[in-house]
Amino acid sequence: MLDIRLIREQPAFVRNGMMRRGDDPAQVDAVLAADERRRELLHEVEALKATRNAVSKEIGKMKEATAREAKIAEMRQLGDRITELDAQTSAVEAEFEQLMLLLPNLPDERVPVGTSEAENIVLRTEGTPRSFDFAPKPHWELGEALGIIDFERGVKLAGSRFFVLKGAGSRLQRALINWMIDVHVGQGYSEITPPFVVKEAMLVGTGNLPKFGDNLFRIEGADLTLIPTAEVPVTNLYREEILEPGSLPIDHVAYTPCWRNEQMSGGRDVRGIKRVYQFDKVEMVKFVEPQTSYAALMTLIDNAEDICRALQIPYRLLQLCTADLGTAVMKYDLEMWAPGVAEWLEVSSCGNFGDYQARRAGIRYRPAHGARPEYVHTLNGSGLALPRVIIAILENYQEADGSIVVPEVLRPYMGGIKSIG
């Protein structure tokens, strides 16, 4: 959510930010109109309430019955008028809220303008893709042959885009989760295990709702939704709270499964485990003071890159253009090279959300004792998303005989084994 004061005072600035993203700046005018009506009604009804409060106080002290009855009758009428205006006010206020929730975040000035993800910028590429003296296989062939990924039975259990990990495959995933969490804890993050379902308000808090609800899995008969990412419960941890001076920054890491109903992806990426309805992820979330959020973003990216580096898998860093920011003010993606499918796979997305989520979720801090509360800045980034890391490991570490070398850093987490198959 944006600051209504900013919209009132610098509408041109806000419209410009929206245009940079490719959004319709007319939304700003709708918000301003609603704000105007809202304030008019507020002035009117508040004046009436002030009168009622004052007169009611007098009535309490009045002794003389006739005069008292006259005042009460007068206030009864005024009360009816207030009820009327209150109803109007809350209707306008609800409309105003809705419009505010639909406004996107404004991109940081440093973010390159673009009209689609094709205009994201590759900032650098790390590591050298391995040269194979045989044709590298895609992970679905490797995984099936090794008996560590079972696609058919995943479909049998839950339908398409679900899979089953088995044996060393399960263990590899478990090793990755434990190792990644340990690395991030070593970087200063404290671990959280949140609920894997949340109330709708949490999704509004992070910005998934009301606009991006298409790919959520909702639970029938309850106000609960399966989380699409740990970002949702972890960012909302401190919702409606005022953090005491000295409590920032707060860095959390959380492992959770994630559910995404990827209906819009149609027939894309139907093979393998690149795009599935349920996947596991380790996520980092930061709460920081506003003036430090850009530096925190750089740290966040570096923390995620540490995972890529340690696994010794080639990857590249992309700066996302204004069209691909989602609700962030600035965002970077990490992509690992997968030689079997010959493509770069997004394994992490690191974003600074400014105070956009903090305003929606009411996450504030007190800069100093006695000072007025201010909104924190929130950030989050995957560290990392598992199926794609598994793809990258299988495809980069495959041998001619179809076996997989276990990356060095994972061996202590896998009972010391050096290879799968």
Added chain:
RNA sequence: GGGGAGGUGACGGAGCGGUUGAACGUGCUCGUCUCGAAAACGAGUAAGGCCUGAAACCUUCGAGAGUUCGAAUCUCUCCCUCCCCGCCA
């Protein structure tokens, strides 16, 4: 799931229809005192809205709805916490 007790500010805890945005205590902040600290004493200490700012004003005592001229206080619904019984990984 059945029975009982509750939800008030950072915390404890009053209030149970009218000067209560909320007594009192604790905590916290600042000051006095001190070489310093403790103690003691003094002052301050909710959030949001409206507003150029301040004041005033409006809203908020789990949430929502209602009764009333007026509700933290009365009624209804929901949520949550605690205790007892049942069930259960």
